[in-house]
Amino acid sequence: MKAISVKNLTYSYDEHHIAIDDISFDIMQGSYVSIIGPNGSGKSTLAKLIDGLISSNKGEIKIFDTTLDRKNVNKLRQRIGIVFQNPDNQFISSTVEDDIAFGLENQNVDPALMKDIVLEYAKKVKMSDYLDKEPSNLSGGQKQRVAIAGVLALNRDIIIFDEATSMLDPKGREDIRNLIKQLRKSNPNLTMLSITHDIEEAYLSDYVIILNKGKIVKQGNHDEIFSNLDELKSLGFETPFFATIKEKLQKRGYDLKNINNIEELINKLCQLM
Amino acid sequence: MxxxxxxxxxxxxxxxxxxxxxxxxxxxxxxxxxxxxxxxxxxxxxxxxxxxxxxxxxxxxxxxxxxxxxxxxxxxxxxxxxxxxxxxxxxxxxxxxxxxxxxxxxxxxxxxxxxxxxxxxxxxxxxxxxxxxxxxxxxxPLDLTYALEWYMYPLNIINFPSHTIAMMISIALRFIPTILDEAKRIMKAQESRGVDFSRGGLFKKVKAIISLIIPLFVSAFDRSQQLSDAMEARGYDPNSKRSRYRKxxxxxxxxxxxxxxxxxxxxxxxxxxxxxxxxxxxxxxxxxxxx
Incomplete structure (x- = not known):
């Protein structure tokens, strides 16, 4: 089933600045899709369009086969959660537990159930020891984990990560990547859309859409995108560490066809040495 | 600061x-x-x-x-x-x-x-x-806001937006430390460019403060837009019924x-x-x- 279907979508902030230019793509339920592109390519605008925070000028967005419009935006938004770039600007309440509960309060969830839900999702993102902490006592990565817990607690079908790791240090990024991996394992029906600059994050996804100046310049599944690193470089992207090493070793004659991650690569190299 | x-x-x-x-x-x-x-x-x-x-x-x-x-x-x-x-x-x-x-x-x-x-x-x-x-x-701060909202509750019969005002106070209190941190960062950045906040006459001090206030306002407006997006994305609607985590x-x-x-x-x-x-x-x- 298609979780998100975008057809001929166009959006412009003004007459001279077309942010999204006639793009179409489908995202299947349970998949993990990355949208990558340079600054100003329209990635974040696309996230806001999908979540109904802004309305398109032309084209159509379908969320689980229902066309998104002004009338049903609040209803459809209950299926989508979004984690924004700046961890500080999405921390609405004064403490971790209050912030996780914010969305639940908006959904009018029974207060008697909230405490357990908050604790469950705080545990999921490893923030259960920080429930009474204020945002000023947390690192960027911890605040971003709280934002993710807030979205997960709402039991959304789709989660959009809008450059959710771009303001984090390497440790914070690694934490969020591991959390995404863990979420994929624990909830196979959850659809995740990652809008990112981070090629390592995009490398984890099943499908990649490359945007430039509001247009899709390439889209394809993981292998289609990452099997041709020269093309990726020509589009102005860094290449993922693992894919680069694998390609270089393959060029030197090593058979690494069935090697899919760094651990398998290390094992293979140890066997060969 | x-x-x-x-x-x-x-x-x-x-x-x-x-x-x-x-x-x-x-x-x-x-x-x-x-x-x-x-x-x-x-x-x-x-x-x-x-x-x-x-x-x-x-x-x-x-x-x-x-x-x-x-x-x-x-x-x-x-x-x-x-x-x-x-x-x-x-x-x-x-x-x-x-x-x-x-x-x-x-x-x-x-x-x-x-x-x-x-x-x-x-x-x-x-x-x-x-x-x-x-x-x-x-x-x-959150309890203080809830208490103020509780006291303002009777005013709802004359359509006084008690919840909206309480939410505004709560967000203002929540963002005071964040805005102060931002102000400190901007001050350091401006000091590194030669702005002196501690010395000089009145005119010089006013000029120095303007170099702090303008970026601080721009950043605060930007933050408020992002915050409103984040609140909307998490289903916040001031006019709909909400439950309460803290009682x-x-x-x-x-x-x-x-x-x-x-x-x-x-x-x-x-x-x-x-x-x-x-x-x-x-x-x-x-x-x-x-x-």
């Missing part, structure tokens, strides 16, 4: 911390009324004010309020003290001219009444400050504290209204102090 710690919540588990925020607001208002109840004799007014001061200092100690930030706050009011001294001591006022203290060249006299009036007003301001400090240092609870200790404080306030009000000319020093010690 570091001095702006006055009134920040102090995470401690004191008796006052455990009181219901609504009760604390009620008692704060009652105590403020008590502080402002006047007596016609200066000695009585001052003795009562000093008594309140001692009690409030004890309460501040019990609730682990920061005395450092409190005294810093008082020091920052030096201009007000100066204004009071000029107003009540050096400007001749016929209503404050009964007991002379010192006469210059037989033409200009300073009166005890002026000194007492200035001291009394300043002392009352200090008392108000300490009361507010006790409230904000012992109450989480304020009125406990027995709230009742006891109210039953102790409110009668005292009522008694002081009675004394102030019915026995306004009470001279506490004469009543207790049979000594005439003369003012």
């Amino acid at each position: 570091d001095s702006i710690s006055f009134g920040r919540y102090v995470n401690y588990d004191s008796f006052i911390h455990r009181l219901d925020a609504r009760n604390k607001i009620l008692l704060l208002i009652a105590l403020m009324i008590m502080i402002f109840m006047p007596f016609s004799t200066w000695s009585t007014s001052l003795i009562f004010s000093l008594l309140y001061f001692i009690i409030l200092m004890i309460l501040m100690g019990v609730s682990h309020c920061s005395f450092k930030s409190f005294f810093k706050g008082i020091l920052s009011m030096w201009f007000l003290l100066l204004f009071l001294i000029i107003m009540f001591i050096f400007i001749p006022n016929p209503s404050l001219s009964s007991v002379p203290l010192y006469t210059f060249n037989e033409s200009y006299t300073i009166y005890w009444d002026g000194i007492y009036q200035a001291a009394y007003i300043f002392l009352r301001l200090i008392l108000m400050m300490s009361l507010t400090l006790i409230l904000t240092s012992t109450t989480k 304020l609870k009125f406990h027995l200790k709230d009742l006891i504290s109210a039953l102790i404080i409110l009668p005292i306030v009522a008694f002081i009000m009675y004394l102030s209204i019915a026995q306004n000319d009470l001279d506490i020093i004469y009543t207790l010690f049979k000594v005439e102090v003369g003012f």
